Amino acid sequence: MNMLDLIKKTRSYRRFDNSRKLDDVFMSELIDAARLAQSAANAQPLRYVAVNTDEMCAKIYQHLRWAGRLKDWDGPVESERPVAYICVYADKEAPAVANAVVDSGISMQNMCLYAMEKGVGSCMIGNCIKKEINGLTGAGDRYELLWVVAFGYPVENVVLTDCEGDVAYYRDKDGNHFVPKYKSEDVLLKKI
Ligand SMILES: Cc1cc2nc3c(=O)[nH]c(=O)nc-3n(C[C@H](O)[C@H](O)[C@H](O)COP(=O)(O)O)c2cc1C
Incomplete structure (x- = not known):
């Protein structure tokens, strides 16, 4: 697939095949795609929590809000929920942390493009209960949760x-x- 076609295909997917899991190798490839992104002053203030166990995915899911514009849709049914998440954090003590939001957009898009090229869909999520997710990830006060990115094989x-x-x-x-x-x-x- 050429790059423009991949960009066109890399949409926000919110319904996935929950029976098709993503393994640890795939998760570490996502982190590679993220960590190699451009970064202001190359300060690299972003840190990540990778989630791909059924138990943790189910817990994280409870604190995400899906497709705010679709008023009559409460989010994916259990069999169509994401099978992995990457929680994107900013290290508040890192230099150039003021640019972390821009950095995070680039890093998330790297992950989403990488995933889509392998047939895996994604959705960036900003509307989430950050306090609850932090309680689950245990990332600690030094890190500010910016976004959660959901992954899975799309069924929509x-x-x-x-x-x-x-x-x-x-x-x-x-x-x-x-x-x-x-x-x-x-x-x-x-x-x-
Ligand atoms: C920074 C950011 C935050 C987003 N937050 C959410 C969200 O909380 N929930 C959701 O369902 N979609 C979220 N989205 C997905 C957008 O709704 C989606 O990008 C938009 O509808 C356009 O669709 P597309 O990604 O397929 O182009 C977010 C996207 C971005 C870039």
Whole structure:
């Protein structure tokens, strides 16, 4: 798959095949993809907690909030829940920690692209109960939880559409998930 096709395919997936697990090797490859990302001043303030046991995944899941725009959907049913998570933390004592949020976007996208190339879908999650997740990970006060990224083999069809004004994602009656994106001419201010 060429890079642009991979970028198009790397959507936010929220329904997965919970019977297809991700092993420790895959988790360490995700951490490799993350740790090799660009970083302001190469300060590398990010730290990670990798989760891929059924027991911990079930616990983490309870504190995540899915697809806020889909008011009539409470998140994936048990058989469609993620099989792994990477919790992304900033080390508050690291230099250049002010850039950690930018760094984290790059590192998460590295992981999501890496995963998708292997057929594994992902969803970045900011809407979560951080205090509860910290209680589960035991990361400690030195580390601030920025995001949780969910992973698994997707069982939903996510379709990119051209945005005609409304950016709200939506689903049709068959469960297909549509994601409107602005067209090039909407985002390109000028070519000079
Ligand atoms: C920083 C960030 C935080 C997000 N937080 C959540 C979240 O809490 N829950 C969720 O279901 N999706 C979350 N998403 C996924 C977005 O809703 C998704 O990117 C958007 O709907 C566009 O879909 P796409 O990723 O397929 O392009 C988040 C995405 C980003 C980049």
